Amino acid sequence: MKNLLPLISRALQASPISTGVTMASGSGAPRGRNIPMRRIAVFLSFCCVALLASPAAWSQAAQRTKIAFEVHEQNSKYTQQHSLDIGDMPGHTIRLFELHRTFPDDPPAFAGVAIKDYWSRGESESLGGNGPVFTYSVFNMANGDKIFGRFDGVAQATAGQSADKRTVVGNLVLTGGTGKMRGIRGTLHVLTNVDLPKGLNDTRYEGEYWMEKD
Known part of the structure; x- marks a missing residue:
């Protein structure tokens, strides 16, 4: 499961995700911005670590x-x-x-x-x-x-x-x-x-x- 973290980071860094609404030309509104991929990768890595860091809780719940x-x-x-x-x-x-x-x-x-x-x-x-x-x-x-x-x-x-x-x-x-x-x-x-x-x-x-x- 630990190998999932670098795979997620590389996949996200390679994805040109953007958000925002593109307005008509000349409207003066921003055309949208790219989400910082590094921040998303770090956030998801933390999520995965939080899940992987609780095997003790899982084993305790499974003790029947x-x-x-x-x-x-x-x-x-x-x-x-x-x-x-x-x-x-x-x-x-x-x-x-x-x-x-x-x-x-x-x-x-x-x-x-x-x-x-x-x-x-x-x-x-x-x-x-x-x-x-x-x-x-x-x-x-x-x-x-x-x-x-x-x-x-x-x-x-x-x-x-x-x-x-x-x-x-x-x-x-x-x-x-x-x-x-x-x-x-x-x-x-x-x-x-x-x-x-x-x-x-x-x-x-x-x-x-x-x-x-x-």
């Missing part, structure tokens, strides 16, 4: 950490559920819910800080066990910080079984947090097996995150 963990059904609990029939066709419902996940053993960590517990609050629409799912997420960290996110996914009923037994797939996007986690960003791919009558929720997460500076 992979993460993968599971929350088994014994550590997931629906604390609230409210379901309403829409009424336009059988089995068409909307549902509000709150889900609490805990990590009693070997908790996963973001940026070296373990997750204490995790809340999901959202809604789903179902027709025969199939439909969209949307939630807001809050991770409570061991040091008192929080991580926020939002999940968009889709539920699919398990073939040949009750519509209340579903698989939910989607992405959890980390949008920020508090304290040390303020600049966290990331995307986690989520796979959840659900059995609503039993209140079971078994989830696997896999993705990556990074920290953005203010």
Whole structure:
């Protein structure tokens, strides 16, 4: 990339660029003037140097950490559920819910800080066990910080079984947090097996995150 600077300078010095408006003969107005090529070359060189001088910032932005963990059904609990029939066709419902996940053993960590517990609050629409799912997420960290996110996914009923037994797939996007986690960003791919009558929720997460500076 350093070789670009002399190439830009030579190209600009060879270009007869001019600016201004040429007036009719005898008008007494200037016919335009040539832009000093050396000044343009120096200006663009400075621009290139400024771009090339920030590899540290680029590498910092590119540093992403992979993460993968599971929350088994014994550590997931629906604390609230409210379901309403829409009424336009059988089995068409909307549902509000709150889900609490805990990590009693070997908790996963973001940026070296373990997750204490995790809340999901959202809604789903179902027709025969199939439909969209949307939630807001809050991770409570061991040091008192929080991580926020939002999940968009889709539920699919398990073939040949009750519509209340579903698989939910989607992405959890980390949008920020508090304290040390303020600049966290990331995307986690989520796979959840659900059995609503039993209140079971078994989830696997896999993705990556990074920290953005203010």
